[in-house]
Amino acid sequence: MKAVHFGAGNIGRGFIGPILSDSDYEICFVARNEKKISQLQERGQYPVTLANETRDTELVKNVTAVNISDMDEVAESIAEADLVTTAIGMSALRDIAESIARGIELRLKKTKRPEPLHIIACENGIGGSQRLKKLVYPLLKPSERKRADEFVAFPNTMVDRIVPIQQHKDPLKVMVEPFCEWVIHKAGMLEGFTRIKGVRYVDSLDPYIERKLFTVNTGHCAAAYFGYLDGYSTIQEAIANPKVLEQVRGVLNETGAMLTLKHNLDSKKHEQYIEKMLHRFTNPHFIDKITRVARSPLRKLSPNDRLVRPALQAHKMGLETNHLVAAIAAALVFDHVKDPEAVKLQNSIREHGIGYVIENHLGIPDTHPLHSRIADKYDESFSSYRSEAEPDLLSRT
Template sequence: MKAVHFGAGNIGRGFIGPILAESDYEIVFVARNEKKISLLQERGQYPVTLANESRDTELVKNVTAVSIKDVDEVAESIAEADLVTTAIGMSALKDIAESVARGIKLRFKKKKRPEPLHIIACENGIGGSQRLKKLVYPLLKPSERKQADELVAFPNTMVDRIVPIQQHKDPLKVMVEPFCEWVIHKAGMLDGFTKIKGVRYVDSLDPYIERKLFTVNTGHCAAAYFGYLEGYSTIQEAIANPKVLKQVRGVLHETGAMLTQKYNLDSKKHELYIEKMIKRFTNPHFTDKITRVGRSPLRKLSPNDRLVRPAIQAHKMGLKTDHLVAAIAAALVFDFVKDPEAVKLQNSIREHGIGNVIEHHLGIPDSHPLHSRIADKYNECFSSHRSEDQPDVLSQL
């Protein structure tokens, strides 16, 4: 079978690639990096190393690559594929919509009876595949859309594997944590699809997506923002501090209470899941920089993302939100000058005030009880952050 994967970054090579290879897919990576494209074409394989004590390494074989700039070759690859996947970031899906549409058009043109095609956006967010569909469909003719309704599926999915930023002599080598999870919404699949080994197919995806997003992603970024306030440079250093660990656990107990109530989860099993996720954050076999995990605070503070959304839901249910409020406040203080979103966030706070940012970016009106609590906690965090021996970041913005 043939798969086309958009994105030859660490997640694509370190997570999606190995799983597809295990199911005997030949993989065509669609990428921008010319060096990686050339090496993938030349070698046809690359190494993936697990961040464990024995550094187990496997070779992902039967791979090649094409440039995103080569629109004809990308379209040809999609026309011949059994599966299309992505790992490029939710915000970048718009950039590949035209390529996907071209491939679908060519597929219909070349084959009188084309095989069903599944297009799965393996992104860190909710509803990625359906978002991609909404971007692709307007680029198809009405007759093509009708045909796509029958022959092209965009099932939503949940993916989970921590892959930190890394540097190796071999540009294709990638190190990943041993844990990984890939869940696909079964109802979104077309008949006759060959299941991918290691992937779980479920009737209801929402509990899995929110459990992951509001435990792994919420906990990970909370560790980053709390750790940043304490002056640490890595997640491992931050979590080693009992104060930070207590704060992160507090956040995850609040999201956990919301999740167990909303989805009727087993609270004891979810507590074990929380502890397992925290253990992943502390993996001693790789170094995960706080500035990587905390990057793009505007995205992470948006109304439907990992901090604000669970806080709003927990508040609505009458549950505690003290630690979530603290995590949101810490994110608002994140002022890493090499992060464009952090710079933009601090500029916005400086120019418009914290209340305006909470209302217009976080989507929490000043009439909402969480608004004043976040603002108060932000002022407390900001004062503590600025009083420490640190450069005057705002003066550099």
């Protein structure tokens, strides 16, 4: 079978690639980096190393690559594929919509009854595949959309694997954590689909997506923002501090209470899931920089993302939100000068005030009870951060 994967970054090579390779897919990466493209074409394989004591390594074989700028070649690859996947970031899906539309168009032209094609956006968010569909379909003719409804599917998915930014002499080598999880909404698949080894197909995807987003992503960024306030450089250093660990655990206990109530989860099993996720954050074989995990605070503080959304839902259910409020306040303090969103956030606070930012960026009106609590906690966190950080502010930024 053939797969086309958009994105030859660490997630694409370190997560999606190995799973598809284990299911005997030939993988064509669609990428921008000329060096990676030429290496993938020449070598046809690359190493993936697990971040464990023995550094177990496997070769992902039967791979090649094409340049995203060569739309004809990309379209031809899609026309011949059984599966299309992405790992490029939700905001970049718009950039590949035309290539996918041209591939679908070419596929439909080649035969009256093309083989089924599944297009799966393996992104860190909710409803990525359907969002991609909404970007692709307007680029198709009405007659093509009708046929695509029959032969092309965009099932939503949830993916989870931590792959930090890293540098190796081999531009294709990638190190990943041993844990990984890939869940696909079964109802979104076309009849007779071939299962991918290691992927779980479920009737209801929402519980898995929210459990992951509001445990792994919420916990990870909370550790980063709390750690940044205390002057740490890596997630591992921050979590090693019992104070930070308990702050993060407090956040996850609050999201856990919300998730358990909303999705009728087994509370004991979810507690075990939380502890397992916290253990992942402490992996001593990784150097996971806080500035990487904390980056793009405006996106992470948006109304439907990993901090504000669970806080609003928990509050609506009458549940505790003290630790979530503290995490949101810590994110509002994040001021790393090399992060464009952090700079924009701090400029907005200075220009308009914290109340304006909470209402306009976080989407929490000043009439909502969480608004004043976040503002008060921000003032407290900002004062504490400034008093501790001023002596070595230049070295930190």
